[in-house]
Every structure is written in C-alpha cells, then in structure tokens.
Amino acid sequence: MPISFEHVSYIYSKGTPYEYKALDDVCLDIEEGKMTAVIGQTGSGKSTLVQHLNALLLPETGTVKVLDRTITASEKPKRLKSLRGDVGLVFQFPEYQLFEETVLKDVAFGPKNFGASEEEAKKRALNALKLVGLGEEYCERSPLELSGGQKRRIAIAGILAMNPKVLVLDEPTAGLDPKGTESMMKLFHELNRGHGKTILIVTHDMEQVFRYCDRVIVMEDGKVRVHTDTETFFRNPAACQEMHILPPALIRMKELLKENGFEVPDDILSIDALADCIARQVKKHG
Amino acid sequence: MGNITLGRYIPLDSPIHKMDPRAKIMAMLLVLIAIFFPAGWTGYAIIFAAAALTIIIGKLSFTFIWKAMKPMLFMLAFLFVINAFLLKTGDPLFTVGSFTLYSDAVFQTLYIAVRLLLMVMITTCLTATTKPLDMTLGIEDLLKPFQKIHVPAHEIAMLISIALRFIPDLIDETQRIIKAQESRGVDLQEGKLTDRIMAILSLIVPLFVSAFQRAEDLANAMEARGYAPGEKRTRYKVLKMEGRDYILLAGAVLLLAGMVWLAYFR
Amino acid sequence: MSVIEVKNLTFSYDDTRTTIDDVSFEIEEGMYTTIVGHNGSGKSTVAKLLAGLLEKKSGSIIIDGMELNLENLPKIRNRIGIVFQNPDNQFIGSTVRDDIAFGLENHCVPQEEMDGIILANAERVHMTKYLDHEPTRLSGGQKQRVAIAGVLAMKPKILIFDEATSMLDPSGKDEIKRVIRNIHKESSLTIISITHDIDEVAGSDRVIALEKGKVAMSGTPHEVFSDVEELRKIQLDVPFSLKLQEALAQRGVQTDKHITMEGLVKELCRSRSNM
Numbered sequence: 094m095p096i097s098f099e100h101v102s103y104i105y106s107k108g109t110p111y112e113y114k115a116l117d118d119v120c121l122d123i124e125e126g127k128m129t130a131v132i133g134q135t136g137s138g139k140s141t142l143v144q145h146l147n148a149l150l151l152p153e154t155g156t157v158k159v160l161d162r163t164i165t166a167s168e169k170p171k172r173l174k175s176l177r178g179d180v181g182l183v184f185q186f187p188e189y190q191l192f193e194e195t196v197l198k199d200v201a202f203g204p205k206n207f208g209a210s211e212e213e214a215k216k217r218a219l220n221a222l223k224l225v226g227l228g229e230e231y232c233e234r235s236p237l238e239l240s241g242g243q244k245r246r247i248a249i250a251g252i253l254a255m256n257p258k259v260l261v262l263d264e265p266t267a268g269l270d271p272k273g274t275e276s277m278m279k280l281f282h283e284l285n286r287g288h289g290k291t292i293l294i295v296t297h298d299m300e301q302v303f304r305y306c307d308r309v310i311v312m313e314d315g316k317v318r319v320h321t322d323t324e325t326f327f328r329n330p331a332a333c334q335e336m337h338i339l340p341p342a343l344i345r346m347k348e349l350l351k352e353n354g355f356e357v358p359d360d361i362l363s364i365d366a367l368a369d370c371i372a373r374q375v376k377k378h379g
Numbered sequence: 380m381g382n383i384t385l386g387r388y389i390p391l392d393s394p395i396h397k398m399d400p401r402a403k404i405m406a407m408l409l410v411l412i413a414i415f416f417p418a419g420w421t422g423y424a425i426i427f428a429a430a431a432l433t434i435i436i437g438k439l440s441f442t443f444i445w446k447a448m449k450p451m452l453f454m455l456a457f458l459f460v461i462n463a464f465l466l467k468t469g470d471p472l473f474t475v476g477s478f479t480l481y482s483d484a485v486f487q488t489l490y491i492a493v494r495l496l497l498m499v500m501i502t503t504c505l506t507a508t509t510k511p512l513d514m515t516l517g518i519e520d521l522l523k524p525f526q527k528i529h530v531p532a533h534e535i536a537m538l539i540s541i542a543l544r545f546i547p548d549l550i551d552e553t554q555r556i557i558k559a560q561e562s563r564g565v566d567l568q569e570g571k572l573t574d575r576i577m578a579i580l581s582l583i584v585p586l587f588v589s590a591f592q593r594a595e596d597l598a599n600a601m602e603a604r605g606y607a608p609g610e611k612r613t614r615y616k617v618l619k620m621e622g623r624d625y626i627l628l629a630g631a632v633l634l635l636a637g638m639v640w641l642a643y644f645r
Numbered sequence: 646m647s648v649i650e651v652k653n654l655t656f657s658y659d660d661t662r663t664t665i666d667d668v669s670f671e672i673e674e675g676m677y678t679t680i681v682g683h684n685g686s687g688k689s690t691v692a693k694l695l696a697g698l699l700e701k702k703s704g705s706i707i708i709d710g711m712e713l714n715l716e717n718l719p720k721i722r723n724r725i726g727i728v729f730q731n732p733d734n735q736f737i738g739s740t741v742r743d744d745i746a747f748g749l750e751n752h753c754v755p756q757e758e759m760d761g762i763i764l765a766n767a768e769r770v771h772m773t774k775y776l777d778h779e780p781t782r783l784s785g786g787q788k789q790r791v792a793i794a795g796v797l798a799m800k801p802k803i804l805i806f807d808e809a810t811s812m813l814d815p816s817g818k819d820e821i822k823r824v825i826r827n828i829h830k831e832s833s834l835t836i837i838s839i840t841h842d843i844d845e846v847a848g849s850d851r852v853i854a855l856e857k858g859k860v861a862m863s864g865t866p867h868e869v870f871s872d873v874e875e876l877r878k879i880q881l882d883v884p885f886s887l888k889l890q891e892a893l894a895q896r897g898v899q900t901d902k903h904i905t906m907e908g909l910v911k912e913l914c915r916s917r918s919n920m
Contacts, residue, residue, distance in 0.1 A: 135784065135814045149558050174564060182562040190559040192584035202581070206564030206574075237588065240685060251563060268811055270683040270841050271882040297815050339815060342885035342906070349910050355917075368892035375898050375917050512739045544739050547781050596734035603696050603727045604737075604795065605719075605751035613753050615746035 095259065095291060096123040096146065101155035102315075103141055115141040117315035118155070123308075128285045128292045130302040130323070133312035134337060139295045140185075142312065143261050146293070147180040148173040160258065178207040181257030185264045187248035188241060196222070196239075196247055197232040203255040214254070221254035222247070224288075225280060242273045246280075253284075259291045260284060266298060274298070278305050303327055303341040311336060328359050343367065389507045394623060395437035396508045400517030402624035406631035407505045413634050414497050418641035423493050429634055430500040437508050447499050455495070459488040515540040516616055534608055541597070549590065556585050647671040648803060648835050649695065654704035656694060664690050666858040667704070672851070674802075677829050677836045679846045679866075682855035683880045688839045691855070692807040695837070696727045709802060723752065726796030727805040730812055732788035736780045741772060744780075745795045752799055766794040770824055786817030790824060797828070804828070806838040810845075818842070843882050846870075847904050854879060871902040 103116040115138045123129055131139050144150040145157050148164050157164040160179055162172075184190065193199035200218035201211075209217065222231065225246040231239070236247050245265070252260070262281070266274040278301050284290045296302060302309060302323065309326045311319040318336065319326065327333070330340045330348050340348075343364060347357045355374055361367050395403075414426060434444065462484040469483035509517070519536030526532050557567065560581045567578055606612075649672040656665040665687050672678050682688045693699045695706065697718050706713040708721050729735045738744030745763045754762065767773045770790040780788060789809055796804065806825065810818040822845055829836050838845060846852055852869040854862040856879040862869045870876065873891065876883050886909045890900050900916070903909040 134816060144558070147562055149561060174566065177562055177564055184555065184559040184562070187559065189585050189589050190556060190563070190581075192581050192588075202577075203563040206566070242684065255564065270880075272683050272880040337816065346885060346889065346906050346910075349906055350913075353910050353914050355913075364888055364892050368889060368896055368898075371889075371913060372893060372896035372898045375913060512743070540739065541737070544737070544780075548733055593734050596729060596731055597737070599693070599698050600729055600735035601737060601747075603698060603722070603725075603729075604748040605722050605799070606747070607751070610751075611753060612750045613756055613759075615743065615750055615756060615759050617756055 095125045095160050097121065097158045098142075098145070099156045099158070101145065101152040101157055103145070103150060103153050105141075107153070115315055116145075116152075119315070119317055121310070121317050121320065123291070123293065123310075125291050126285075126289060127307040128281065128294070128305060129308040129310060130306040131293060131295045131310045131312060132297065132299075132302065132338065133318075137312040138315040139312050140263055141315075143182065143263060143293060143295055146259065146261050147177045147182045149182070175207070178203075178255045179257055180259045180261060181252035181255055183249055183252050183260070183262045183265060185267060186245075187252075187265075188244035190248055190251075191236040191244060194235060195233050196227070196236050199236050200247060200250045200254050203251050207255060217254045217256065218250070221250040224253055224284070225250045226276075242269060242277075245269070245277070249280075257290070259293070261293045263295045264297070265294065266296065266301065274301065281305065299339060299341045303343070311338070324362060327362075386502075386506045388510055389439065389443070391438045391508075393436060393438040393508065395433060395504065397623075398508075398627060399618050399620050399624045400509050400513040401520055401618060402620060402627050403505050403509055404514070404517050404521060406627050407501055409628075409631040409635050410501050411498060413631075413638040414494055414501075416638040416642040418638040422638050422641045423497065425637065426497055426634065427493075427500075429630070430497060430504065433504045434500065437504060439503070439507055443507070444500055444503055447503055448496060451495055451499070455488065455492050458491060459484070462488050511543040512540055513616075513618075515543070516614075516618060520618060537608075545593065548593075549586075552589055553582070553586060556582055556589075559585075646674050648674040648709055649837075650705075650707040651695075652705045652707075654691075654694065654706060655702045656690060656699060657702060664858050665694065665701075668855075668858070668860055669704075670853055670860060670863060672835060672837065674835055675833050676850045677848075678838070678851045678853065679849040680837065680839045680853045680855065681841070681846055681881060682861075686855040686879075687858040688855050689807055690858075692727065692805050692837070692839050695803075696725050696805060697721060698727075723799065724802045725805065726799060726801035726803070727807060728789065728792045728796055728809045730808040732785045732792070732812065733780070735792050736788055740777050740779055741767065741783075741791050742776045744791055745798050748795050748799045762798050766798040769797060769828065770794045784817060785813045786820040789813065789817070789821050793821075793824060793828070801834070803835045803837065806836070806840070808839050808841070810840070810842060841882070843884055847884060854881065856880075867902065867904055870904045 098119045098121040101116055101119045102114065105111070105113045105115055119142065131142065133139050141150060145152060145164070146159055148168065151164060151166055151168050153166060159176060162176055164173075191199050193202060197215065197218055200221055201214040204214040204217045205211070219229070219232070222228075227243065227246055227250070231243075231247075236244060239247070249265070260281075265281070266277050269277060281292055281294065282305050285292045294306065306323050309319065309321060309323050310317060313336065327340055327344050330344050333340045343362070347361065347367065350357050350371070355371065357367070357370060361370055410426065410429070416422070434441065463480055466484040466487060467479075467481055469481045469486070472480045472482055472485065474480075506514075515536045518539070519532050522530055522532035522535065560578070561567070565578045565581055566574070570578065651671070652669050654665055654668045655663060657663045668691065680688045680691060690699065694701055695708070697713055709724050711717045711721060713721055736744055737747045742763055745766060746759055749759050749762060763776070764773065767776060770793050772787065772790050772794060775783065775787065783791070792809075810821045813821065822842070825836065825838065826848070828834060838849070840846065847866050847870070849866060852863065852866050853860060854869060861879045862872065862875055870884055870887060873883050873887055884904050886903050886906045890902065890909065893900060898916075900909065900912050903912065
C-alpha cells in the first residue's frame with residue numbers, strides 16, 4: 094500500500110473563533126496503480142485531504158504514510174521536499190502558477206528545483222510536453238499568451254516533468270468545455286494505464302468518475318463516508334441521491350426505465366449494453 | 380497577519396463605534412496637531428487622560444494598545460542609543476569609562492516616546508472603532524470641499540474601498556500560489572540567492588497576472604452596472620452628525636486650544 | 646417582437662483574426678435563449694458586445710428599438726443587466742447590502758428608496774438573511790445570487806448570464822439555475838444564458854450555437870439537438886437520450902427524437918405495449 098491515512102485529523106485556525114475541523118479521524122488506504130476519484134460537497138475536506146499527500150499540510154494528529162515515508166505533526170520541513178517530487182500535486186486552476194518567459198522554461202522549473210541539471214530538466218520538460226499533447230512548436234512561446242486549455246496542459250506538464258509516481262489533481266477540468274474536459278480525462282487515463290501512475294482526482298463531475306475512475310472516495314464533514322470501486326458505487330443510485338450526488342446519465346436512465354417496468358440488470362454499465370437490453374424488450378413484445 | 384494590531388478594526392458595540400467617522404477623523408487630526416505643541420508634561424498628561432478616557436468608553440483594552448506599540452520599542456531603543464552618544468547637555472547622570480550619560484539624552488528620548496505613545500493611542504481610537512468602509516465614506520466627505528481644486532474625492536474613496544474589499548481575496552490567492560509553487564519544489568525558507576530570487580518571481584508573476592485579470596473583470600462588472608467615474612451618483616450610506624459627535628469635536632478643539640495656551644501664553 | 650436584433654456583427658480583439666464574423670440573430674421579448682459553443686467560439690464576446698462592454702467593428706446591434714452606440718449606451722445600460730462568470734470579481738460592495746446598492750447609486754436612485762429596493766430584490770434570490778454578510782463569508786452560489794439581485798435591482802428588460810454557473814459546485818449550479826428559471830417564470834424578462842450545461846439548454850426556449858465566431862445552428866433545443874452530426878462537428882455535447890437513440894437505431898429500434906430521457910422512456914413504453 095503506497096498511501097495510507099491512520100486516524101488523521103486536521104484543524105484550520107486552531108485556537109481562534111474560526112476554528113474548523115476539516116479532517117476528522119480519517120482512516121484510508123489508497124491502492125497503487127489505480128485511478129481514484131475523491132468526491133463530496135464543498136467544504137467536506139477533499140482539498141485538505143489531498144494536500145496531506147505531499148505534506149503541504151501536516152496532520153494535527155495521526156500519521157500519513159506515502160510511498161516509503163511516514164508523515165506526522167512533528168515532521169521537519171527539510172525532509173519533505175523530495176516527497177513533493179514523488180507526489181505531484183496539481184492545484185485547481187493551475188494555469189495561474191505559470192510564470193516563466195517560455196513554455197519550456199516553465200515546465201523545466203520543477204525538475205530543476207529537485208536538482209536536475211539544465212540539460213536533464215530540458216529533456217524531461219520536452220517529454221512532459223509531449224505527454225500532454227503539446228509539440229515542440231510551443232516550447233519558445235510565452236505561456237501567458239496561450240488559450241486557457243493549453244495553459245492548463247502546460248501547468249500539468251510542469252508537474253509531470255518532476256516524474257512523480259503519484260499524481261494528485263484538484264478539480265482539473267473545472268471551467269473547461271465538454272471537449273476540453275474529455276481530452277483532459279483521456280490524458281489522465283493514459284497516464285494511469287500507459288505509464289502506471291497512481292492517480293487521485295478531486296472532482297464534481299460524475300460522468301467522468303463513471304467513465305474513467307476505478308475507485309471512489311466520498312468525503313462528508315471531514316470523514317470518509319464511502320470508499321469502494323466505481324461500479325459498486327453507482328449500482329446504488331439511492332445512496333448517491335442521499336449524499337447529494339447526481340448519478341451519471343446512464344444510471345439515471347436505467348432507474349427511469351426500471352420505474353417504467355423495464356427489466357434492467359445491474360451489470361449494464363455501457364450505452365451499447367443498455368441499448369441491447371432495451372431493444373430485446375421492445376422487440377419481444379412486438 | 381494575526382499579530383498586527385495597529386490599524387485593525389475591532390467590532391464592538393460602544394458609543395465611540397457609533398460616532399460619525401467624519402467627527403472621529405477630524406478629532407484625531409486636531410489632537411495629533413495638539414501633540415506637537417511644546418506643552419510640557421502637564422499637557423501630555425491631559426492628552427493622555429483624554430485618550431485613555433476614549434479608550435475606556437470605546438471598550439478597547441490597553442493590552443491592545445500596548446501590542447500596537449511593541450513594534451516601535453526597537454526604534455525607541457535605537458533612538459536612545461543615538462541620543463546618549465550625541466546629547467551632552469543637562470546634568471551628567473553617570474559615567475562609565477570615557478562615556479557619560481547626560482539627563483537631556485534621557486529626557487529627549489522619553490519625550491519622543493511619550494509623543495509616540497500618544498499618537499498610537501489616538502490613531503488606534505479611530506481605526507479600532509471605525510469600519511474601513513465608514514472610514515472611506517468619511518474621507519470622501521471631508522475631501523469634498525477640495526473637489527473645487529480638482530481633488531478627486533470620490534475616486535480616492537472608491538479606490539480605497541475596493542482595495543479594502545479585495546485584500547482578503549488577494550491574501551487567499553497568495554497562499555494558494557505559495558502552495559502550488561511549493562508543490563513544484565520551490566523552497567521559500569532557504570537556498571542560494573539565485574534560487575531565492577526565482578522562488579520570489581514564481582510568486583510575484585502569477586500574483587500580478589491574476590490581479591490584472593481581477594481588475595479587468597471588476598472594471599467590466601462596474602461598467603455594466605452603470606458606474607462611470609466623474610458622473611453624478613447618489614449614495615446609499617449617508618453620514619449624520621449627532622450630539623455626541625459635536626461633543627467629541629468640541630473636546631478636541633478645547634484640547635488643542637489648551638495645548639496652545641500651555642505652550643505659549645502661560 | 647424582437648427585443649434584440651443583431652445584424653452582420655463583426656468584432657476582433659486584434660487585427661490577426663476575427664473573433665465575431667458576420668453574426669446575425671434576433672431574440673424575441675420574454676424568451677429564454679441559450680448561447681452555446683466550445684471555448685473560443687466567441688460566445689462570451691457576443692455577451693460583452695450586447696452589454697456594450699466592447700465596441701463592435703461593423704454591423705449593428707438594436708436593443709429595445711435603439712441602436713447600440715456611444716450616445717445611446719447609458720440608456721441601454723438601464724435595460725441590460727449582465728452576470729459574469731467569476732463570483733468574486735463582480736462583488737464590489739463590502740457587504741451584500743452595499744453590493745446591491747452599488748448599481749442603484751450609479752443610476753442615481755434616491756437614497757430613501759434604496760432600502761426597499763434592496764430588500765425586495767434580496768428576497769427574489771432568497772438572500773435576505775445575509776444582507777450584512779461580507780463576501781468572504783458567502784459560498785460561490787450565494788455570491789452569484791447577490792450578483793443577480795444587484796442586476797435585478799436596476800429593473801432591466803434583458804438579463805445576460807455569461808457562464809454564471811461554470812465556476813460553481815453542483816449544488817451552487819442547481820441553486821443558480823433554479824433562481825434563473827424562477828425569475829423567468831415570474832417576470833417578463835428576456836434571458837440570454839451563455840452556458841455549457843446541456844440540461845439548461847434543453848430547458849430553454851431557443852438555442853444559438855456559435856462556432857469560430859459564426860452562428861452554426863439556431864432554433865429550438867429540439868431542432869438543434871436533433872442534428873447530432875452537426876453537434877459533433879462543432880464539438881458540442883450530445884444529450885444522453887440522443888446518444889441512446891442512435892445506439893437503438895443501430896439495433897433496429899426507431900424512435901422520434903427526444904432531448905430528454907423522460908420523453909424517450911415514454912415512447913419506449915408505448916412501443917413496447919403497442920407492438
């Protein structure tokens with residue numbers, strides 16, 4: 094198990110009137126090589142949870158184990174730096190962290206901070222840019238003059254260039270149009286399946302969770318409410334509704350069909366399988 | 380941020396909090412001027428008493444004032460050292476080797492320390508009891524007479540209130556960018572000079588980019604809602620002077636007159 | 646009657662490319678129109694042109710019978726309200742109350758009338774409990790509701806939402822969509838919403854789809870969504886019910902075009918019992 098939380102609690106503004114418990118005795122194991130979605134309402138503790146993974150936040154109580162390290166409240170900041178190279182964290186709206194004059198320099202910034210030579214950093218940057226689908230023609234352009242979707246890809250490349258084993262993304266598709274969202278999710282899928290990266294995605298988009306993620310973690314009031322695999326999770330739409338989660342369209346369609354007397358087996362999880370099932374029943378009656 | 384008390388608003392319910400910001404600003408200016416008259420220790424004792432009274436009525440605590448003073452202690456200590464070496468008038472107090480401390484060095488420093496304390500007390504009485512927005516409204520109204528000589532009173536006030544409105548947002552933004560760059564291996568605590576410069580650049584550039592974006596959005600939002608600088612507009616918050624405001628002003632005028640008398644006509 | 650007439654509108658930010666290229670459309674009074682298109686298709690630019698925040702290069706925009714030009718701009722500003730994407734960057738006042746008052750001050754509404762107007766409009770977006778709250782203590786959805794109240798307070802005839810829900814979480818999105826629907830239902834306001842939200846589009850009266858600065862499709866949601874091929878060509882989302890209908894057609898089950906799941910299920914039920 095590369096990542097585990099053991100009785101982790103985190104409190105913001107401790108000792109002030111604004112004190113607020115963002116994580117409350119969280120115990121959690123995250124599987125290696127999987128793509129895991131972290132969902133839950135705003136303020137449920139999702140962002141706080143993921144910021145523990147690269148030790149931007151240290152647990153108030155409890156321990157976080159990431160790869161071969163153990164992080165506790167008393168951790169010295171010096172020892173944490175190398176962890177940040179192994180666990181790449183992409184913040185929400187990461188395009189706002191670009192600052193260099195050229196795309197290549199910006200992407201090479203991360204590896205250089207972790208001690209890579211100029212040459213090595215450049216090589217890694219070029220690789221990372223290729224991974225996110227941006228060719229060499231972008232290298233010498235200013236990141237600030239590109240489109241929103243391209244900027245975001247560059248920011249993600251900046252994290253990938255550090256060659257992390259674990260990639261954590263906080264709402265990576267927020268503000269993108271359907272097409273941009275689609276290709277972004279395909280990129281993460283490829284990084285997971287093709288390059289073996291463990292991926293955690295904080296998201297509100299159930300369609301994407303349903304299509305691409307293996308596991309689902311639901312946060313609620315600073316606690317892990319559900320942690321299961323995606324298929325099992327969406328087999329129970331009633332539980333989703335109770336947690337204020339709108340199930341993906343396919344699941345909603347299945348429910349609607351069932352309410353209207355169609356027989357829809359639980360294991361139907363694709364549009365083609367659903368069409369087969371409906372066609373059989375409509376024709377049988379004919 | 381939590382440790383800075385100078386200039387911070389303390390939301391309480393007191394007669395001073397309820398006063399008209401214009402009266403408070405004017406009174407503060409008058410008393411600040413009064414402090415600069417050489418009215419001697421009697422004068423300072425009177426001003427101190429008046430300030431202390433205001434602090435008590437305003438339900439503020441003296442520890443709060445003390446905290447505001449603290450950052451200035453270093454400055455005062457520095458001043459005392461300079462005075463001790465340069466001022467050689469008055470009675471010699473004691474001698475260590477070739478160095479002799481004279482009474483004027485002590486008195487001069489004390490004099491400045493007292494003035495500084497009084498100034499901090501007086502300004503805190505204003506800032507701790509007046510909401511930033513009310514303060515801008517007060518400044519706008521007080522600057523109005525100067526519009527004739529082309530002082531853009533309303534624009535200045537609008538500028539200050541927008542700055543105040545966006546400070547918390549910019550602090551949040553800064554913290555987010557710090558975390559994002561720390562995730563890319565930026566070390567803000569240590570490192571070589573060149574690395575430190577890069578680290579700071581990696582914060583400042585994104586901060587500027589987002590501030591410009593904000594400014595553009597804000598300008599659009601303001602324009603779309605009919606705002607045009609220089610155009611006539613009405614105002615939602617109207618300030619009204621009441622009995623207690625006039626009492627405060629009268630008190631401040633009296634204090635100033637008293638200091639002038641103590642300094643020159645006694 | 647059309648309240649907005651756009652004819653041969655052209656605009657560019659710089660000389661290298663045309664952002665809006667010979668666009669013409671009309672919007673009828675009281676209609677709920679959605680404008681769709683992928684990022685960079687020019688839809689937000691159209692919103693800014695309609696609100697008079699950008700100056701067109703050529704063509705004409707007639708709003709409520711008046712040509713949109715510098716001379717008429719102040720009058721037209723009274724009739725058009727716009728709510729933007731970012732909840733933080735359009736909150737100008739230091740409290741909810743002050744923010745709603747901001748537009749009133751600009752329109753020289755007498756001070757004694759303001760409290761009544763503020764309260765009435767805060768009520769329309771259910772924000773009366775928060776009148777003295779500062780923006781930092783509000784959620785994204787609440788801030789957008791305040792922005793809507795601030796715009797409504799100026800009694801516009803046309804309300805534009807420029808991706809007003811795109812930065813909100815699901816509950817914030819629902820909150821704002823509900824508020825917009827209610828406003829449309831209980832008033833004669835013309836609503837133009839620029840959006841990626843397929844459910845919002847399906848529930849609107851008319852759709853205009855933009856692609857590369859031109860109008861690619863327009864009509865009722867039913868008409869626009871029915872042309873699945875064209876939708877895919879301009880990189881727009883196809884509603885789930887239509888995707889399922891395609892898959893069903895491949896299996897020999899023909900149905901009418903339905904843009905909602907409910908409609909499709911109803912027909913499937915019928916054909917099951919009829920056949």
